[in-house]
Amino acid sequence: MEHFISLLVRSVFVDNMVFAFFLGMCSFLAVSKSVKTAIGLGVAVIFVQVITLPVNYLLQTKVLAADGILGVDLTFLAFILFIAVIAGIVQLVEMIVERFAPALYSQLGIFLPLIAVNCAIMGGSLFMQQRIGLPAENSQAITCLADSFAFAIGSGLGWMIAIVLFAAIREKIEYSNIPKPLRGLGIAFITVGLMAMAFMCFSGIKM
């Protein structure tokens, strides 16, 4: 349980997907013009992350690994399988949301397919694959299914916090007088840089 919580907190703040690993930057920059849409995309990312990561965890440990059911080391197939799982689940989620929550669908509609190619999702699965082998006392280690849930929730939440904060700052920046060449993309990058600097102070926390 202790490991579960420390992994969760660590992946929200210390190993933040955006500020520590630059993952999911494309949609991060594209969909952060208003807080409302940022929250929508953030929720969608958490949602997809929480479903895909444990599925990929099971796939990795039970099927692909050398001691899995097939008895052959198939880890080189991981890229293709992970992306297939992600694309499949995104499609599924899209259909379910469309059927049962049309209001949410009309808001998330355009973002859901984007999530299939959001690096934060794929990155989450690839980091999970890397961390399976770590010794259990390492606070980044993922040793069981529960850990993969903790990592999924943490990394999704960290990404959402990042995009919502950033969108809020961007809404305010709209009103400032920025040098012409820096408007839009330039100032966005500088803002993210400063936010990353702020998030760096979490990296000193020992857990």
Next chain:
Amino acid sequence: MGLLSKKNKEALNTPLFKENPVTVQVLGICSALAVTSKLEPAIVMGLSVTIIVAMANVIISLIRNTIPMRIRIIVQLVVVATLVTLVSEILKAFAYDVSVQLSVYIGLIITNCILMGRLEAFAMQNKPWPSFLDGIGNGVGYAMILVIVALFREFFGTGALLNIQIIPESFYEAGYMNNGLMLMTPAAFILIACIVWYQRAKDKSLQEK
């Protein structure tokens, strides 16, 4: 000269500056920032992406008329994932150290928006040869930004380039210090911002209102 007609030249040239994938189209930012703390992985990454974009463009362009529209994303992903797996295995075999440094970011080429972007926007509508040039152009445009950022980060962060010490020992004795912040994540963001700033100051048509 059918091979490099005016249109094909454009496909090759525009992504270098005017339509640069990183600074103008805002594609593939994730990996552009993550692998640039040293020059060597940045070059390897740029090279890998160039090869993969070019090959994926050619393959998709060859089969573009047989792909059903509804499942094209999956088809594209499978082609890209296969190429990335190949590159990743080759790197592991011949350049193990670099592949360790690049860690998950090689796998993340699959979700690199440059690939999907170019496949969707160019390869689906064009013949193989222009698609190949477009892939090379975009890959090189991407690699260029990577190398520029990595150049600054490694030089100011460690005083070396490609692991060869450039700043002499006597500078350090005289009180010069490496800027450790350059190796951290914020420096990457701010350097890209500077490149964007420079490019948009030069070319006013790129400025946002």
